[in-house]
Amino acid sequence: MTIVVSRYNENIDWIAELNCNMVVYNKGSYLPNTIGLPNVGREADSYLRFIIENYNKLDDVTGFLQANPFDHCRDALDIIKNYEYGLKWLGTNWGPVTKNYDGGPGSIPLPLIDMCYQLFNIKLTMDVKFTFSAGAQYLVPKQYIESKSLIWWINCYDIFNRYIDTSPWAYERLWPMIWNYENL
Numbered sequence: 001m002t003i004v005v006s007r008y009n010e011n012i013d014w015i016a017e018l019n020c021n022m023v024v025y026n027k028g029s030y031l032p033n034t035i036g037l038p039n040v041g042r043e044a045d046s047y048l049r050f051i052i053e054n055y056n057k058l059d060d061v062t063g064f065l066q067a068n069p070f071d072h073c074r075d076a077l078d079i080i081k082n083y084e085y086g087l088k089w090l091g092t093n094w095g096p097v098t099k100n101y102d103g104g105p106g107s108i109p110l111p112l113i114d115m116c117y118q119l120f121n122i123k124l125t126m127d128v129k130f131t132f133s134a135g136a137q138y139l140v141p142k143q144y145i146e147s148k149s150l151i152w153w154i155n156c157y158d159i160f161n162r163y164i165d166t167s168p169w170a171y172e173r174l175w176p177m178i179w180n181y182e183n184l
Contacts, residue, residue: 001139002054003063003080006046007031008039010067017077021059023050024067041160042168043136048157055150058142065090065137072135083139087179091133098131099173110170111163118159119174120181130173140179147182 002021005012009028025046026034037046047064061083069076073090080090116124145153156178160167171178 001061001063001080001083002059003065004047004050005065005067006043007034007067012067014069014077018080020063020080025049041164044160044168044171047136048153048160051145051153052150052157055145055153058145061139061141062145063090063137063139066135069135069137072133073137076137080139085141087141087144088139089133089176090137090139091135097134098129100127100129108166108169110166110173112170112173115159115163115167115170115174116177119156120177130176132173132176134172136172136175138175138179144179149183152183 002023003015003018005015005022005024007024007026007028012024012031015022015024024031024034025037027037027039027046030036037049043064043066050062050064063080065076066072069090073079073092075092076090079088079092112130113124113126113128116122148156160171163170
């Protein structure tokens with residue numbers, strides 16, 4: 001298993017408890033043994049970068065976590081250590097939750113309808129609701145990633161960047177659809 005951590009300035013000493021390959025994308029102050037990135041796009045930017053850069057060399061399972069995964073999943077370490085199979089949401093504190101298509105942080109409307117059309121070629125109506133895990137943390141078997149081509153993932157990242165002001169919160173809602181979408 002590889003664990004991908006999206007860090008700003010959080011303490012990540014907890015990663016020593018895991019016996020996994022670790023990739024830390026660091027968007028904050030310098031920290032050795034991390035990959036420095038500009039501070040844009042929150043965790044979704046880090047996850048998409050990892051998928052694109054490692055598409056042809058994925059472990060059987062990839063964990064995607066925020067640098068303080070416990071805000072959204074207090075038992076994240078136990079879940080990772082006891083993982084057996086399948087797609088696993090790491091959002092036990094409050095999730096999954098269901099919200100309307102436009103429910104973003106505060107009153108920011110999210111372009112979810114447009115993004116779904118661009119990503120999946122499906123037209124959703126304004127009354128659609130999205131069920132997702134707050135914090136966007138998952139354990140993902142590689143077949144969920146490989147069921148989409150590398151070109152699809154690059155397009156996914158391009159769409160993400162087109163809506164960069166709202167896409168981190170939009171993708172938080174879209175990850176369940178993204179993981180389960182197949183485009184072979």
